[in-house]
Structures are given as structure tokens and as C-alpha cells.
Amino acid sequence: MATIKVRLNGPYLVDVPEDVKLVDWNGQEYTISRRPFALCRCGGSTTKPFCDGTHSKIGFAAAEAAVPGSSDKPASD
Numbered sequence: 001m002a003t004i005k006v007r008l009n010g011p012y013l014v015d016v017p018e019d020v021k022l023v024d025w026n027g028q029e030y031t032i033s034r035r036p037f038a039l040c041r042c043g044g045s046t047t048k049p050f051c052d053g054t055h056s057k058i059g060f061a062a063a064e065a066a067v068p069g070s071s072d073k074p075a076s077d
């Protein structure tokens with residue numbers, strides 16, 4: 001099963017047990033050379049769509065974990 005962890009004030013950490021295809025908005029396909037891999041959530045990475053650690057340098061502070069009123073809720077343990 002694939003797992004996507006939302007890191008506190010950081011990237012989406014994607015861990016998948018097998019090959020995965022990553023395609024951006026215009027059809028550009030990216031090679032995934034290692035797993036897990038991190039996708040930028042702050043918008044500051046110079047290697048988008050991947051995280052390059054810039055979130056730490058710019059002091060990225062993520063919004064709330066869930067949008068109030070959304071039907072999507074964190075799964076309980």
C-alpha cells in the first residue's frame with residue numbers, strides 16, 4: 001500500500017512499494033530514482049515537483065492539517 005505522509009511544515013513524503021509514475025500538469029513524466037521521495041508543498045523548491053529542503057530555509061509554515069468543514073478527516077488510529 002502506498003503511504004503519503006504530510007510532514008509538519010514540510011513536504012509530502014511518498015512511500016510506495018513498487019514503481020510509480022509521476023506526471024505533472026503538462027504531461028512531463030519524472031523518473032523516481034529512490035523511494036520514499038518527497039514532493040514540495042511550500043512552492044519554494046528549485047527541483048519541483050520534488051522537495052529540495054528550501055522549506056526549512058524560508059520558514060514554511062503549513063496551513064491547518066484539514067480544512068475546517070471538509071468531509072475529509074484524518075483517519076483515527
Ligand code: FES
Pocket residue numbers: 010011012039040041042043044045050051052053054055056
Ligand atoms: S516542501 Fe521542501 S522545498 Fe518545498
